[in-house]
Amino acid sequence: GKSGYEHYTLKEIHEQPRAVRQCLRGRPQPFEGSISIEELEDVPRPTEVQFAACGTSYHASLYAARLFRERGVRATAFLASEYDAAAVPIDEGTLVVGVTQSGETADTLRALRTANAVGARTLAVTNVVGSSAARETDRAMYVRAGPEIGVAATKTFTSQQVALAMLSSALTDDRSGEFVAALRALPDRIQSILDDSRAREIAAEYVGSDAYFFVGRGLAHPVALEGALKTKELTYEHAEGFAAGELKHGPLALVTPETPVIALVSGRANTERMLGTITEVRARGAPVVAVTDDPESVERRVDRVLRVPETHRRFFPILANVQLQLLAYWVANGLGRSIDKPRNLAKSVTVE
Numbered sequence: 001g002k003s004g005y006e007h008y009t010l011k012e013i014h015e016q017p018r019a020v021r022q023c024l025r026g027r028p029q030p031f032e033g034s035i036s037i038e039e040l041e042d043v044p045r046p047t048e049v050q051f052a053a054c055g056t057s058y059h060a061s062l063y064a065a066r067l068f069r070e071r072g073v074r075a076t077a078f079l080a081s082e083y084d085a086a087a088v089p090i091d092e093g094t095l096v097v098g099v100t101q102s103g104e105t106a107d108t109l110r111a112l113r114t115a116n117a118v119g120a121r122t123l124a125v126t127n128v129v130g131s132s133a134a135r136e137t138d139r140a141m142y143v144r145a146g147p148e149i150g151v152a153a154t155k156t157f158t159s160q161q162v163a164l165a166m167l168s169s170a171l172t173d174d175r176s177g178e179f180v181a182a183l184r185a186l187p188d189r190i191q192s193i194l195d196d197s198r199a200r201e202i203a204a205e206y207v208g209s210d211a212y213f214f215v216g217r218g219l220a221h222p223v224a225l226e227g228a229l230k231t232k233e234l235t236y237e238h239a240e241g242f243a244a245g246e247l248k249h250g251p252l253a254l255v256t257p258e259t260p261v262i263a264l265v266s267g268r269a270n271t272e273r274m275l276g277t278i279t280e281v282r283a284r285g286a287p288v289v290a291v292t293d294d295p296e297s298v299e300r301r302v303d304r305v306l307r308v309p310e311t312h313r314r315f316f317p318i319l320a321n322v323q324l325q326l327l328a329y330w331v332a333n334g335l336g337r338s339i340d341k342p343r344n345l346a347k348s349v350t351v352e
């Protein structure tokens with residue numbers, strides 16, 4: 001049942017501390033500062049990683065590709081429907097990773113099959129044990145978020161990000177006590193957001209806007225895209241995610257006093273450049289909501305603040321996304337939408 005929540009989606013947002021705990025179980029090694037993934041123990045270290053995924057899982061893949069690149073491994077995220085293994089160079093060091101919650105998404109399975117056909121090594125990162133993606137790849141890493149009933153991916157996205165952050169560390173033999181400690185603290189950090197979030201009251205202020213724009217840079221860019229996707233799905237309203245630096249190359253024409261801009265501002269990186277973007281959109285009259293771990297630096301420069309606790313630089317996007325989920329949920333709730341089963345959408349997309 002919904003355990004007293006009005007929707008499964010809200011229940012699943014609140015289940016995230018537990019989902020992440022399950023995802024982590026046994027994997028971080030606090031004494032070594034390393035990550036051990038049982039399913040992948042003897043997997044050779046890739047020299048290049050290609051991700052293929054759709055929708056929310058694609059956003060998790062963009063985040064993961066960036067983490068690999070930061071650790072010195074070439075990595076690219078492809079939309080599975082656009083992935084053409086025959087046209088993408090593959091060599092013996094390439095690992096093709098299909099990221100799919102359900103393990104049954106037709107576009108992602110097709111991408112994995114073409115990768116298998118050209119002789120690439122393949123890995124599925126999936127939430128469903130024994131799914132097609134798990135069976136048709138060389139190896140599977142399980143996300144262990146538990147079953148998700150809401151059509152919109154929430155706890156499974158958060159857990160995918162955590163799983164992929166661990167994957168990027170394990171496959172690059174990274175060792176960092178700080179990284180491991182911050183990973184293990186994530187369930188409590190997420191819990192504190194769920195306990196104190198002001199997303200509900202902020203959603204009530206901005207419900208009925210013409211559009212919602214999400215901006216982020218670097219590691220937070222994928223989460224800007226995800227915040228917009230979640231808002232589209234749950235609210236049926238116009239929402240877009242942008243790399244903050246791209247606004248001035250066109251999208252700024254859309255910005256008005258009726259289009260709130262939700263800005264992801266991490267004090268550990270990019271605050272100054274994000275403040276530049278914030279100044280640009282405010283000059284066009286747009287209200288700005290900052291999702292930030294550094295409220296002191298932004299408070300006077302924005303209209304509203306959704307704060308997230310401090311964490312390792314690499315995990316800011318994971319925490320910020322929880323606020324974006326709550327914001328999308330409460331806007332949709334205010335509009336009376338069919339939140340658990342949005343119109344036109346299915347949980348598992350088994351056609352190409």
Ligand code: F6R
Binds near residue numbers: 108
């Ligand atoms: C968004 C959503 C979809 C899925 C996409 C891929 O909330 O649920 O965008 O992320 O259809 O599904 P999986 O991960 O099952 O391959």
